Amino acid sequence: MANYHLSIQIISRGKNRSAVAAAAYRAGEVIKNDYDGIVHDYSRKGGIVHTEILMPGHAPAEYADRAVLWNAVEKCERYSTAQLAREIEFSLPVELTMEQNISLARRFAQDVFVNAGMCADVCVHDKGDGNPHCHMMLIMRPIEKDGKWGQKSHTINGRKINTVDWNDRDKAEQWREAWADYCNADLRSNGHAAAIDHRSYKRQGIDKLPGVHLGAAASQMERKGIATDRGNINREVADINKEIRQAKARIKKVKTWLYAQPVQDAPTFVSVLNNIADAANLNTHWQRIGKEMIV
Numbered sequence: 403m404a405n406y407h408l409s410i411q412i413i414s415r416g417k418n419r420s421a422v423a424a425a426a427y428r429a430g431e432v433i434k435n436d437y438d439g440i441v442h443d444y445s446r447k448g449g450i451v452h453t454e455i456l457m458p459g460h461a462p463a464e465y466a467d468r469a470v471l472w473n474a475v476e477k478c479e480r481y482s483t484a485q486l487a488r489e490i491e492f493s494l495p496v497e498l499t500m501e502q503n504i505s506l507a508r509r510f511a512q513d514v515f516v517n518a519g520m521c522a523d524v525c526v527h528d529k530g531d532g533n534p535h536c537h538m539m540l541i542m543r544p545i546e547k548d549g550k551w552g553q554k555s556h557t558i559n560g561r562k563i564n565t566v567d568w569n570d571r572d573k574a575e576q577w578r579e580a581w582a583d584y585c586n587a588d589l590r591s592n593g594h595a596a597a598i599d600h601r602s603y604k605r606q607g608i609d610k611l612p613g614v615h616l617g618a619a620a621s622q623m624e625r626k627g628i629a630t631d632r633g634n635i636n637r638e639v640a641d642i643n644k645e646i647r648q649a650k651a652r653i654k655k656v657k658t659w660l661y662a663q664p665v666q667d668a669p670t671f672v673s674v675l676n677n678i679a680d681a682a683n684l685n686t687h688w689q690r691i692g693k694e695m696i697v
Contacts, residue, residue: 404495404589406598410574411491413539416483421539424487428525428537429453433469437476439567449529452504456511456522462549465521472523475541478551487539488568492581494526494534497594505668507536510584514577519544519566542568575600 413419422435426442430450434441450640455466465471494503504526511522521541528534544552544566555564569572578600586597620630 404497404585404594404596404598405598406582407491407493408578408600409491411489411578412485412542413487413489414483414485415479415481416485419486421475421486422469424489425454425468425472425523425539428523428539429468431468433472435476436473449527450525451500451528452524452526454524456508456516456524458519458521458545460547460549461521461545466489468523471521471541472539473544474551478543485542488542490538490540490577492536492538494528494536495585495589495594495596495598496532496534497589497596498592500526500528500534502588502592503534503536506584506588507538508616511538511580513579513584515540518568522570523546539567572585592659 413421413424419523420435420438420440420442422433422437423440423442426433426446427444428450430444430447430453432441432443453468455468455471457465464682466476472487474540480485488676492507498506507524507526511524515522515538523537523539525533525537527537543554546552553561557563564570582598582600589596620632623630623633
């Protein structure tokens with residue numbers, strides 16, 4: 403059944419990460435990082451079913467080559483703490499064929515990110531373990547109309563102003579909602595009743611605890627009968643959710659029974675308040691008697 407998963411992370415040199423290494427791993431390729439001279443060889447990596455780079459029209463044509471693109475990113479970022487790329491990973495619906503999922507991922511990348519000026523490196527993975535997903539790496543520095551790298555921000559009157567809105571706080575929510583919309587539209591157009599929602603269960607008003615995303619490695623181990631930490635968490639969550647459903651069902655039965663009982667001489671609201679007050683006074687009275695007996 404289709405499930406919602408979309409995570410966003412920043413690939414940063416400050417965390418000893420490399421955009422070239424990340425791109426090579428996700429695409430299953432051999433790429434040398436000209437910045438540090440390290441060759442990243444992931445040519446033996448399996449489960450990669452589709453890779454492509456989508457670019458805005460003003461991006462240099464040579465950036466269609468993965469090695470050229472991400473080495474250009476590494477070269478233009480001088481600082482040791484530089485943010486090199488943004489990665490968005492999202493689950494693809496199992497109800498769709500791989501061709502349909504690739505088309506879905508491509509349109510999502512093109513419409514939401516490339517049309518906003520980003521280069522998108524799209525890699526679709528599927529190991530046949532019921533967890534098809536897409537890794538999409540995005541540039542963080544804009545490309546000017548002349549094909550040169552632009553500035554991420556400017557300082558005006560001592561205030562830092564971003565040149566693009568890609569890092570705005572509300573962008574993550576917009577992207578998460580957009581993926582749900584694109585996914586649900588394709589599910590409907592292909593005759594599937596399943597749907598996903600980017601909102602948390604709490605925001606949807608659902609009394610249910612969320613599970614955790616297994617990921618490719620844990621999914622494969624679980625399919626082989628090997629318990630994983632994430633799998634154990636999901637099993638515990640499933641047990642708790644079962645108890646919640648059972649408790650709600652019992653409460654519903656009690657309410658149904660109560661509403662079915664005949665109402666005779668029902669107390670008024672005022673009489674209920676008076677009874678509560680009488681009970682409080684009675685308690686005070688017996689407390690006073692107890693104290694007198696002790697004395």
